[in-house]
Amino acid sequence: MAKELYELNEAIPLGEIPKKMHAQVIREDRFGEPKKAFKREVVDVPDINADEALVLVKAAGINYNNIWAALGIPLNMVEVHRKVQNDQSGFHIGGSDASGIVYKVGANVKNVKIGDEVVVHCGTWDVNNPDIKAGKVDPIVHPSNAIWGYEVNYGSFAQFTKVQAHQLLPRPKHMSWEESAAYMLVGATAYRMLMGFKEHTVRKDDVVLVWGGAGGLGSMAIQIVREMGGRPIAVISDTSKVDYCKKLGAIGVINRKDFKHWGMIPHWKDTDKYNEWVKGVRAFGKAIWDIAGKGVNPRIVFEHPGEATIPTSTYVVERGGMVVICAGTSGYTATVDLRYHWMHQKRLQGSHFANDEQSAAFNQLVLDKRIDPCLSKSVSFDEIGDVHQMMYENKHPHGNMVSTVQLG
Numbered sequence: 001m002a003k004e005l006y007e008l009n010e011a012i013p014l015g016e017i018p019k020k021m022h023a024q025v026i027r028e029d030r031f032g033e034p035k036k037a038f039k040r041e042v043v044d045v046p047d048i049n050a051d052e053a054l055v056l057v058k059a060a061g062i063n064y065n066n067i068w069a070a071l072g073i074p075l076n077m078v079e080v081h082r083k084v085q086n087d088q089s090g091f092h093i094g095g096s097d098a099s100g101i102v103y104k105v106g107a108n109v110k111n112v113k114i115g116d117e118v119v120v121h122c123g124t125w126d127v128n129n130p131d132i133k134a135g136k137v138d139p140i141v142h143p144s145n146a147i148w149g150y151e152v153n154y155g156s157f158a159q160f161t162k163v164q165a166h167q168l169l170p171r172p173k174h175m176s177w178e179e180s181a182a183y184m185l186v187g188a189t190a191y192r193m194l195m196g197f198k199e200h201t202v203r204k205d206d207v208v209l210v211w212g213g214a215g216g217l218g219s220m221a222i223q224i225v226r227e228m229g230g231r232p233i234a235v236i237s238d239t240s241k242v243d244y245c246k247k248l249g250a251i252g253v254i255n256r257k258d259f260k261h262w263g264m265i266p267h268w269k270d271t272d273k274y275n276e277w278v279k280g281v282r283a284f285g286k287a288i289w290d291i292a293g294k295g296v297n298p299r300i301v302f303e304h305p306g307e308a309t310i311p312t313s314t315y316v317v318e319r320g321g322m323v324v325i326c327a328g329t330s331g332y333t334a335t336v337d338l339r340y341h342w343m344h345q346k347r348l349q350g351s352h353f354a355n356d357e358q359s360a361a362f363n364q365l366v367l368d369k370r371i372d373p374c375l376s377k378s379v380s381f382d383e384i385g386d387v388h389q390m391m392y393e394n395k396h397p398h399g400n401m402v403s404t405v406q407l408g
């Protein structure tokens with residue numbers, strides 16, 4: 001008979017599903033700084049439906065989204081589970097990246113079988129929606145889209161995770177379990193941003209400005225631009241990151257600490273302050289020219305800091321170019337000088353994770369050994385709260401961090 005609960009260092013026989021599991025859990029009464037919000041608990045292993053699979057998690061990637069889940073802002077994820085998914089568990093199990101082994105599949109599942117070694121992409125949607133099934137809508141844009149391990153409960157910070165089977169992709173066998181869990185969320189997000197918007201995919205020799213070049217998204221973006229033959233320029237805040245970005249393929253690196261014009265644009269009628277801002281942004285533009293060549297502006301700007309940087313991004317992007325943005329880490333109020341925006345026919349494009357095809361295309365680059373997962377730190381299951389705290393304080397090492405989960 002199956003044991004009720006296995007320890008993290010115990011082997012769980014293939015296909016055997018215990019009743020309970022260890023999980024790192026966030027509850028509403030613990031919302032706040034990640035180091036306090038996460039706590040190890042024993043909870044029930046979830047059931048799966050016909051289109052789903054249960055995966056034994058070997059390693060779980062650490063991403064910024066579960067800092068937001070820990071804080072309970074901008075959304076209370078426990079409430080989202082309760083109201084949107086009718087999940088009355090009263091907790092949130094985060095974790096939007098995993099490597100592991102398929103332990104159970106639903107009746108409709110054809111793409112994987114028990115025993116397959118997989119990585120998980122975090123895009124979920126209503127797989128039975130007629131428009132999605134007919135290919136009429138990009139599923140990651142469909143209203144039913146929700147990120148597994150964030151908006152959808154039972155992510156990878158537990159011994160077992162519940163996923164839609166289409167989220168599963170082959171894991172790179174040339175990598176460790178930890179490396180395999182490090183790259184998918186940030187990599188597929190960066191891939192859609194750089195390769196997903198017609199007319200503005202990276203072409204040979206394109207200059208692409210990458211904010212947070214040594215971060216999770218940035219380290220993937222630099223490599224994708226490099227692989228597409230483009231010329232990535234990285235922005236960082238600390239000189240210790242310069243060599244790291246250059247090794248990944250950046251043709252040059254700009255330290256944002258050398259500039260002071262960050263944040264919302266002063267009102268255009270406030271001439272003195274506005275002119276001061278223009279001086280700052282032009283100096284930043286010159287720093288790009290010093291690397292790319294005089295008059296050469298980025299055709300694509302890879303954005304995620306948001307409020308602090310979007311005025312600069314929209315100003316320095318080339319005429320007819322695109323600023324593509326997937327987050328607002330520094331704030332959500334984007335200010336743009338519209339005169340430059342319309343006269344120079346620029347595009348400001350929102351982007352959010354990726355669809356199955358984009359996730360698979362990015363995974364293929366990894367399987368082909370063209371992308372490094374940029375694993376910088378691997379911690380134990382009980383340190384999941386601590387590493388989210390480091391990331392929250394922007395004190396985490398370059399690249400991506402993971403936690404081991406099931407060791408046995």
Ligand code: NAP
Nearest residue numbers: 064189212215216217236237305308326327329330352353
């Ligand atoms: P990360 O590893 O912490 O990297 C972000 C980098 O941004 C930092 O290393 C920092 O680099 C830079 N940064 C921070 N504050 C900044 C500011 N005020 N101005 C300019 N640069 C700043 O995080 P990540 O994994 O890359 O994620 C970044 C953001 O994207 C998070 O908000 C995350 O939730 C979001 N995200 C969204 C999606 C999506 O699908 N929508 C997917 C992945 C991530 P320097 O200090 O060196 O400049």
